[in-house]
Structures are given as C-alpha cells and as structure tokens.
Amino acid sequence: MIKSKLPHVGTTIFTVMSQMAAEHGAINLSQGFPDYDGPAALKDRVKHYIDHGYNQYPPMAGIPRLREAIARKLENCYGVSADPDTEITVTPGATEAIYCAVTAVIEAGDEVIMFDPAYDSYEPAVLLAGAKPVHIPLEPPAYRIDWERVAKAITPRTRMIMINSPHNPTGTVITAGDLDALAALAEKHDLIVCSDEVYEHLIYDGAKHATVLAHPTLRARAYVVFSFGKTYHVTGWKTGYCVAPAALTTEMRKVHQFVTFVGIQPIQQGLADFMDAHPEHLTELPHFYQRKRDLFNAAIADSRFVFEPSAGTYFQLVDYSAISELPDREFAAWLTREVGVAAIPVSVFYETPPAARYVRFCFCKEDETLQKAAARLVGL
Ligand code: PMP
Numbered sequence: 001m002i003k004s005k006l007p008h009v010g011t012t013i014f015t016v017m018s019q020m021a022a023e024h025g026a027i028n029l030s031q032g033f034p035d036y037d038g039p040a041a042l043k044d045r046v047k048h049y050i051d052h053g054y055n056q057y058p059p060m061a062g063i064p065r066l067r068e069a070i071a072r073k074l075e076n077c078y079g080v081s082a083d084p085d086t087e088i089t090v091t092p093g094a095t096e097a098i099y100c101a102v103t104a105v106i107e108a109g110d111e112v113i114m115f116d117p118a119y120d121s122y123e124p125a126v127l128l129a130g131a132k133p134v135h136i137p138l139e140p141p142a143y144r145i146d147w148e149r150v151a152k153a154i155t156p157r158t159r160m161i162m163i164n165s166p167h168n169p170t171g172t173v174i175t176a177g178d179l180d181a182l183a184a185l186a187e188k189h190d191l192i193v194c195s196d197e198v199y200e201h202l203i204y205d206g207a208k209h210a211t212v213l214a215h216p217t218l219r220a221r222a223y224v225v226f227s228f229g230k231t232y233h234v235t236g237w238k239t240g241y242c243v244a245p246a247a248l249t250t251e252m253r254k255v256h257q258f259v260t261f262v263g264i265q266p267i268q269q270g271l272a273d274f275m276d277a278h279p280e281h282l283t284e285l286p287h288f289y290q291r292k293r294d295l296f297n298a299a300i301a302d303s304r305f306v307f308e309p310s311a312g313t314y315f316q317l318v319d320y321s322a323i324s325e326l327p328d329r330e331f332a333a334w335l336t337r338e339v340g341v342a343a344i345p346v347s348v349f350y351e352t353p354p355a356a357r358y359v360r361f362c363f364c365k366e367d368e369t370l371q372k373a374a375a376r377l378v379g380l
C-alpha cells in the first residue's frame, strides 16, 4: 500500500482555477501568467541558440555568462556583490531553487516559520524534509509581519524563516525595518532565511525593493530566490536563480544536481544576451505593471469590491464582502461560472484562515482583457 507523504495536498489552486476558467470560457485572472509574450528580441536569441547547437546539458550551476550577467544586475540594481562561481546558481524556476534550498539544510524535526497567506510550494518542501511548518498569519487588511509574534514562535528546533516580498497574494512589500527585525532574530537564534523575491521588479509608486541581499546580516545567512519567468513575461520557461553565500550554495547545489541537475541550455544563453543588451527592460518594468494595475483598479473603482492598490507583484487583492457572503472558494467558483471572471481565493494559503473575504485578481494581462473583466465586475 502507498502511504502518502503529502496526505493533505491536492491539485494546486492555480491549476484548479485555470481549468475552471477554461471550462466556463471565463476571463482568467486567476493563475499568474501574462496573456502576452516575452520580448521578441529575447525569443530571437533563444531561437538562435536552439538553431546553433546549444541543446545539450549546460554546466550544473548555470552557464557562466548568465551567472556573470546576474552578478552585474545585482550590482547595478542593489549595489550587492555576488560571486558567480560560488554564490549564484541558475535553476529551472524559483520553485526548484526553493525546494533545493529547503531540502539542503532542513532536517527531520526542524521547524520552519512561514507567513500565511504562504505561496503554496513552501509547505510541501518543508514536509518532505520531515520538518514542521510553523504558520504565522498575516492579518488583513494590512498583512504586515508582527515580529513580536515571530519571536514568540521561535523554539530551539526553529531552523529557517521563509519570507516573500513583494508578496503573493497580498501585494504587500516588506520594509527596511522588517529586514532589521528579521536579522535580529536570525542572528540571535542562528536561523537560515529563505527569501522569495521573484517579484523584485514589480514594485510601485516609486518604492524600492528591500532585498535581503543588501542587508549584511541577512546576506550571510540567506538563500535568495529570483525568477526570470516574472521579469521577462515567460513563466513557462521555468528559469530562475538562487543567490546564497558559498557554504549555503554548496549544500543547495548538492540537491539541485540530483533533482534536475541543470536548467535549460538555450534559454540560459538567450537570457544572458538579452540581459546585457536590454538593461532598460528592468527599469521599465515597474512602470509597465503600475500602468496595468492602475488601469484595472480604475476600471473596478465603481464596483463594490474594496481594495488598497497593490504595492507590488502583478496581483490585486480585493475584499468582496459587500458583494457576497459566500466563503472565498465558493465565491471564486461562482464568479468564474456566473460572471465569467476567474480569481484565486486567498484562504487556501492559510493554515487557519481569518474571517475575511478576499480574492486575488491577476493584472498581467492585455489592457483589453483587464477592461473586459472589469466591465463584468463593476455590475456586481
Ligand atoms: N514564488 C512565488 C511567490 C511565486 O508567485 C512564484 C510564481 N509561480 C514562484 C515562487 C515560482 O516561480 P517559478 O515559476 O520561477 O518557479
């Protein structure tokens, strides 16, 4: 007989809602992926490498050219230095990097603190390591981390704190003060930090991303994870990277080399060219998405959804309690079926959901898609 190692895990909500959207012909503002393509120049470079023989295994840590381009980007964006040989690992997606980081350093019986609503890949990684996820809820509507509560949750078994900023699904961002509070606890209790920064460039209203890498105390004890999928509108390319001090990177690579061994060769080659040729892509990105956020929010301003404009990510959280008393899973299903707009319920990312009614809309969509969806939402 098979005894499940993840008895409580079903199909992820992203797949469930995208399938439901397809079945009902609804506009899909649920799962986070653009309905437009990545830059033509990037696709051309990847096609070039596919056509010119770059189709075999790349080096395990990623092609040196791409790791060097990443190091330059970290320097340019954050003034952070990272050694491409010993501190940067290219992975097939941020998800793989997170899984490898957790697996590398978390032992059976350890405790790992995460904040709910938590991205859905964190808990399974911790459980498969035989460790215990310790969930700390973020309370709506502000969804800020209560560091006193974190301090109280730390035990002698605590080994890691996982954070995510800009935060999926709430769209909140952490501050320099949050990083100081995290650093004080991590240092005091000798903890490792896993920082999911896949939405680093999707930050709005002139704010600057507070990366863990720029905080010296945290830099020395953190895995920091990024995703090209979000930055270059190519989520299906599943390419990301992990930055960590050499000792942590060595352990993470031991796992990575037996989970997937490598990321994909022609994609890495194409990304390396594009990063160097088009640095402006990164500076334009916040404006590109802020405009979409504002367009969508303006279009639903007259609806009965209540919301604060998202501070980061390409997600907008909305409170629908003036519209319906249904629990959020049912509301999202109803919205998909009856209104023709698919959204993500938020309670599924909580161990103990708060008594609040929120769903998440994704605004990395063509303007036309957003306008069409909003037109259906304003009438509710
Ligand atoms: N973390 C968060 C918070 C995400 O939203 C995503 C998006 N899917 C990931 C990690 C995974 O990124 P990737 O597709 O590069 O694995």
Ligand code: GLN
Binding pocket: 012, 014, 015, 030, 031, 032, 033, 168
């Ligand atoms: N990160 C994407 C989201 O939040 C989904 C990724 C996935 O489907 N696993 O919508």
